Amino acid sequence: MQIYKVFLTQFNKLFLGCLLLYFVVQICWLVLVYHQRQLGLDSYFRERSRKASSRYDSSRKRSLNRMLKLSSNTYNDELLDETMVKTLERENATLLMLVRNWELPGALRSMRSLEDRFNKDFHYDWTFLNDVPFDSEFIEATTAMASGKTQYALIPAEDWNRPSWINETLFEEVLQLMEEKNILYGGSKSYRNMCRFNSGFFFRQKILDQYDYYFRVEPDVEYFCDFPYDPFKVMRLNNKKYGFTITMYEYEDTIPSLWETVEEYLEDTDYQDVDMENNAYGFVSNFDFFGKSFAVMDSSSDYNLCHFWTNFEIADLNFFRSERYIKFFEHLDSKGGFYYERWGDAPVHSIAVSLLLNKDEVIHFDELGYKHMPFGTCPSAYYMKLQERCLCDSNHPDNIDLNVISCLRRWWKDGSGKYFLKHDS
Numbered sequence: 489m490q491i492y493k494v495f496l497t498q499f500n501k502l503f504l505g506c507l508l509l510y511f512v513v514q515i516c517w518l519v520l521v522y523h524q525r526q527l528g529l530d531s532y533f534r535e536r537s538r539k540a541s542s543r544y545d546s547s548r549k550r551s552l553n554r555m556l557k558l559s560s561n562t563y564n565d566e567l568l569d570e571t572m573v574k575t576l577e578r579e580n581a582t583l584l585m586l587v588r589n590w591e592l593p594g595a596l597r598s599m600r601s602l603e604d605r606f607n608k609d610f611h612y613d614w615t616f617l618n619d620v621p622f623d624s625e626f627i628e629a630t631t632a633m634a635s636g637k638t639q640y641a642l643i644p645a646e647d648w649n650r651p652s653w654i655n656e657t658l659f660e661e662v663l664q665l666m667e668e669k670n671i672l673y674g675g676s677k678s679y680r681n682m683c684r685f686n687s688g689f690f691f692r693q694k695i696l697d698q699y700d701y702y703f704r705v706e707p708d709v710e711y712f713c714d715f716p717y718d719p720f721k722v723m724r725l726n727n728k729k730y731g732f733t734i735t736m737y738e739y740e741d742t743i744p745s746l747w748e749t750v751e752e753y754l755e756d757t758d759y760q761d762v763d764m765e766n767n768a769y770g771f772v773s774n775f776d777f778f779g780k781s782f783a784v785m786d787s788s789s790d791y792n793l794c795h796f797w798t799n800f801e802i803a804d805l806n807f808f809r810s811e812r813y814i815k816f817f818e819h820l821d822s823k824g825g826f827y828y829e830r831w832g833d834a835p836v837h838s839i840a841v842s843l844l845l846n847k848d849e850v851i852h853f854d855e856l857g858y859k860h861m862p863f864g865t866c867p868s869a870y871y872m873k874l875q876e877r878c879l880c881d882s883n884h885p886d887n888i889d890l891n892v893i894s895c896l897r898r899w900w901k902d903g904s905g906k907y908f909l910k911h912d913s
């Protein structure tokens with residue numbers, strides 16, 4: 489009996505021991521499997537990220553930059569070697585800045601940023617426009633900052649000033665009213681001239697006749713990353729007519745009657761210039777659910793207020809020069825809304841682009857980090873940011889793409905979609 493009891497106790501201990509061992513082995517196995525799976529996923533995503541980041545290797549031309557990497561105690565004869573400073577093939581394009589003389593410091597900061605990030609390798613011309621003559625200090629400093637040719641033009645008074653048919657009494661009343669309502673630039677006369685000029689006259693300036701593409705630059709903006717390509721070339725090769733980086737909602741108070749004017753234009757022209765099957769009409773008119781949210785802006789018209797932020801703009805001048813765009817602009821202009829309200833060039837360009845172009849003719853440059861106060865955009869792909877030497881934080885609250893006032897998800901849904909989703913092999 490005694491022996492039987494001892495045997496039972498030993499057997500129980502052995503059994504419990506085995507059971508414990510079994511559980512330990514099971515847990516180890518599960519941890520191992522989970523870990524392996526994680527490793528697998530990590531390496532899968534790492535590999536895809538590497539592929540994405542090496543996509544532009546052939547166009548980076550790193551070797552041309554070698555001479556710019558001198559340390560302070562190095563002297564390199566190659567700097568004087570003509571072959572090292574050969575200019576890359578260029579498109580028929582110019583960098584374009586409408587600017588005032590007193591904005592020189594900001595203009596130089598923007599130039600410095602764009603030269604360092606892009607133009608030092610290409611030397612595209614810089615074209616400066618102003619409603620008064622540029623002073624010699626402005627010309628001297630900007631010429632020194634540019635790596636390409638610089639040219640300066642005075643805007644003819646008739647392209648800039650308020651037309652004579654604007655009712656001055658009504659105009660003054662509007663200015664006062666909008667000023668009282670604290671509408672941004674609501675009381676400014678020159679801001680209205682600028683918006684109208686940028687909507688209907690910049691592309692008619694003689695100095696731009698020689699070019700096909702322009703890249704709009706404003707004072708005090710910053711480009712966060714090395715450009716992985718020549719955006720003008722990307723536009724031409726892919727038949728793009730309009731490029732943007734940021735899109736968001738417009739202040740409705742500045743454009744109360746813009747949309748009804750657009751609808752009137754569509755009816756007057758019997759929709760003959762718009763291809764509703766292929767344009768991005770939905771981008772400016774849809775209000776439905778997108779991403780995780782509904783639109784946050786209320787609109788009292790059928791315009792959802794989405795627009796491209798035109799302080800960054802790379803576009804085909806021939807689109808703006810086209811009869812259909814001019815017809816669109818002239819219709820809007822004839823209503824006086826640039827003065828009686830405060831129509832901005834951003835909603836005007838954006839609505840025109842969304843109506844008159846095929847949505848695939850519009851490109852979102854999502855690799856080019858960019859900032860114009862108070863918002864910026866920063867690429868989120870980790871390896872791309874390293875490779876493009878970006879100086880920005882994609883998780884920062886200033887990144888408009890994370891903000892509810894961004895229309896980017898609307899563009900993905902109702903515009904030309906998200907690039908990598910369409911082109912991933």
Ligand SMILES: Nc1nc2c(ncn2[C@@H]2O[C@H](COP(=O)(O)OP(=O)(O)OP(=O)(O)O)[C@@H](O)[C@H]2O)c(=O)[nH]1
Nearest residue numbers: 586587588591617618619678679682705706707799
């Ligand atoms: N020559 C000239 N340029 C102007 C005038 N008003 C604005 N601009 C330029 O037009 C562009 C847009 O003007 P901004 O004052 O930057 O307008 P905004 O970007 O809507 O507003 P901010 O948030 O103040 O930058 C900039 O490149 C300005 O330098 C003007 O009266 N004369």
Ligand SMILES: [Mg+2]
Nearest residue numbers: 706707799860
């Ligand atoms: Mg600005």
